[in-house]
Amino acid sequence: MSDAGNSFTKYGLHDVNDLLEISLPNTEIKIERIGENAFSYFRKDSEGKIVEKMVPVKSNQIQIEVAPIRPLNHPARRTGYVFLKFDKEIYLSENSAASIFVHCPIEIGIFLIHDSHHDSLDWITCNPLNSRFGLYGSPDTGTLCKYAEVSLATDYSDSIPFVEGVMKIVIENTLSSGQTVSKVIFPITDNSLYYEDSKAIIDGIKVTMKKRAVVSIADVKTAPVSTDWTKSPTWEDTTITTSMEMGLE
Amino acid sequence: MGRHYYYHKYGDGIGIMPIEFLQNLSEMQIVGNLTVLSLLIGGIIMATGLIIAKVVKVLFYKYYAPTLPKDTAQNLSKLLYFGIIIISFLAFTSSQGIDLSGLLVAGGIFAVVIGFATQSVVSNLISGVFLMLEKPAKQGDTIQIPDMSISGTLLDIGTFSSRVRKFDGTVIRIPNEKFFTSNIRSLTASTVRRADVMVGISYKDDIENAISVIKKEIEVTMPFVLKVPEPEFRVEELGDSSVNIQVLVWHPKDDWSQAQPILLTTVKRALDRAGVEIPFPQRVIWEAKD
Numbered sequence: 001m002s003d004a005g006n007s008f009t010k011y012g013l014h015d016v017n018d019l020l021e022i023s024l025p026n027t028e029i030k031i032e033r034i035g036e037n038a039f040s041y042f043r044k045d046s047e048g049k050i051v052e053k054m055v056p057v058k059s060n061q062i063q064i065e066v067a068p069i070r071p072l073n074h075p076a077r078r079t080g081y082v083f084l085k086f087d088k089e090i091y092l093s094e095n096s097a098a099s100i101f102v103h104c105p106i107e108i109g110i111f112l113i114h115d116s117h118h119d120s121l122d123w124i125t126c127n128p129l130n131s132r133f134g135l136y137g138s139p140d141t142g143t144l145c146k147y148a149e150v151s152l153a154t155d156y157s158d159s160i161p162f163v164e165g166v167m168k169i170v171i172e173n174t175l176s177s178g179q180t181v182s183k184v185i186f187p188i189t190d191n192s193l194y195y196e197d198s199k200a201i202i203d204g205i206k207v208t209m210k211k212r213a214v215v216s217i218a219d220v221k222t223a224p225v226s227t228d229w230t231k232s233p234t235w236e237d238t239t240i241t242t243s244m245e246m247g248l249e
Numbered sequence: 250m251g252r253h254y255y256y257h258k259y260g261d262g263i264g265i266m267p268i269e270f271l272q273n274l275s276e277m278q279i280v281g282n283l284t285v286l287s288l289l290i291g292g293i294i295m296a297t298g299l300i301i302a303k304v305v306k307v308l309f310y311k312y313y314a315p316t317l318p319k320d321t322a323q324n325l326s327k328l329l330y331f332g333i334i335i336i337s338f339l340a341f342t343s344s345q346g347i348d349l350s351g352l353l354v355a356g357g358i359f360a361v362v363i364g365f366a367t368q369s370v371v372s373n374l375i376s377g378v379f380l381m382l383e384k385p386a387k388q389g390d391t392i393q394i395p396d397m398s399i400s401g402t403l404l405d406i407g408t409f410s411s412r413v414r415k416f417d418g419t420v421i422r423i424p425n426e427k428f429f430t431s432n433i434r435s436l437t438a439s440t441v442r443r444a445d446v447m448v449g450i451s452y453k454d455d456i457e458n459a460i461s462v463i464k465k466e467i468e469v470t471m472p473f474v475l476k477v478p479e480p481e482f483r484v485e486e487l488g489d490s491s492v493n494i495q496v497l498v499w500h501p502k503d504d505w506s507q508a509q510p511i512l513l514t515t516v517k518r519a520l521d522r523a524g525v526e527i528p529f530p531q532r533v534i535w536e537a538k539d
Contacts, residue, residue, distance in 0.1 A: 075472035077502050083477065129469065133501060134477035140439040144501055147476045 298337020449491025466519030
């Protein structure tokens with residue numbers, strides 16, 4: 001299962017026969033058969049946190065898909081917005097546009113494929129220190145975002161395996177004066193992720209700085225990537241609280 | 250009577266018996282024009298009204314309430330339930346031939362008397378209405394009422410009183426009048442909140458270094474502390490025994506437990522690791538020589 005070039009498991013589908021070990025940076029995952037129709041899941045992450053689950057299934061064959069997902073779950077899911085702070089400011093003169101690639105943090109989703117189901121089993125982050133919150137606006141009316149300081153990337157192949165994907169940002173300045181851009185805030189929930197081997201790319205965004213009445217605004221729209229890389233499944237939080245007499249989580 | 254009954258049951262007049270029975274009931278007067286039959290019809294109307302009210306309430310909770318805010322759903326549910334019951338009651342009174350206009354005149358005088366006697370009840374009722382309109386806090390909010398030293402989760406704003414579940418798990422009932430006229434601090438109305446602690450370092454230690462190590466420890470070990478706005482450090486006081494530094498950090502509104510209770514531990518750990526002294530109160534005594 002492991003890549004000969006490095007010791008880490010690649011993104012993609014993996015069959016689970018008796019034991020599957022997935023090795024990711026600072027993270028260890030084991031899926032083991034414990035019965036004809038039952039598997040155990042074990043994960044120890046970079047913060048030393050251990051997660052263990054029992055996975056009973058109908059069929060005796062399961063597959064695991066390891067795929068990059070949106071960076072919204074660590075330390076807890078609180079928002080769908082992302083705040084990217086550029087390490088270098090970008091200056092755009094009047095009526096001009098620029099296209100840049102940036103490193104955007106990602107998380108890794110572990111998906112369980114069994115009995116024609118595709119379930120979200122677990123998620124991890126290989127770089128928890130760059131997984132923090134930030135506020136855009138005032139404390140009472142502002143928007144809570146996942147915050148990351150990001151550097152420029154050369155192109156889509158510049159992805160940092162398991163830690164950062166590459167995102168294309170097109171910035172257009174239609175205002176009558178030059179503008180300096182140091183950050184971008186947008187909802188990442190509409191951006192899909194794609195993977196190949198251990199690299200990931202994220203749907204881009206197009207930022208248009210324009211005048212609306214007397215106010216200058218930055219309009220952000222998703223710009224889907226055209227690629228032949230594999231599209232990641234959407235991570236869905238399956239931990240819900242069901243109302244019943246004694247509760248279930 | 251027995252023979253009569255036998256005749257109707259097995260004779261040609263099947264079906265006449267219930268009509269006759271009802272006629273008998275309509276002839277049985279209780280008070281004035283009130284007969285057993287009219288009372289029975291009234292009872293059926295009220296029972297039907299109650300059943301409809303309950304069914305509507307259940308259906309409302311099942312299909313519409315999940316899409317509405319909790320307190321709005323609860324108020325609408327009460328409005329529907331009691332609205333149907335009042336309509337049923339009006340239908341009941343009209344079926345009994347009761348004229349309510351006289352009652353209204355008498356009720357006006359009676360209401361003044363009752364009003365004086367139940368000022369606080371009416372006051373609570375009116376305050377409840379205003380609380381529902383103004384909505385200083387909504388169901389599920391974490392609130393603090395400093396005047397009454399109450400902190401907890403607002404369970405509901407009722408007709409006469411509101412209920413708050415305190416952090417120790419007990420539920421306290423607050424009359425709406427007191428609730429409405431008190432200062433209410435909402436702890437979850439803003440997107441983020443701030444936690445703060447004070448720590449003292451010795452005069453011989455470098456302030457910049459102490460702040461730097463605290464900041465680094467917070468960054469590494471407290472994932473719920475916001476990067477923007479970043480943690481703030483204020484040298485608050487040159488105290489008797491120490492230089493007092495205030496540490497202020499922002500966190501998402503729902504994650505108070507991941508910030509305030511562990512902030513001081515994190516600060517102390519950082520200072521201990523860096524060898525920065527947290528001094529005890531001390532006094533320097535100079536001994537005079539003769």
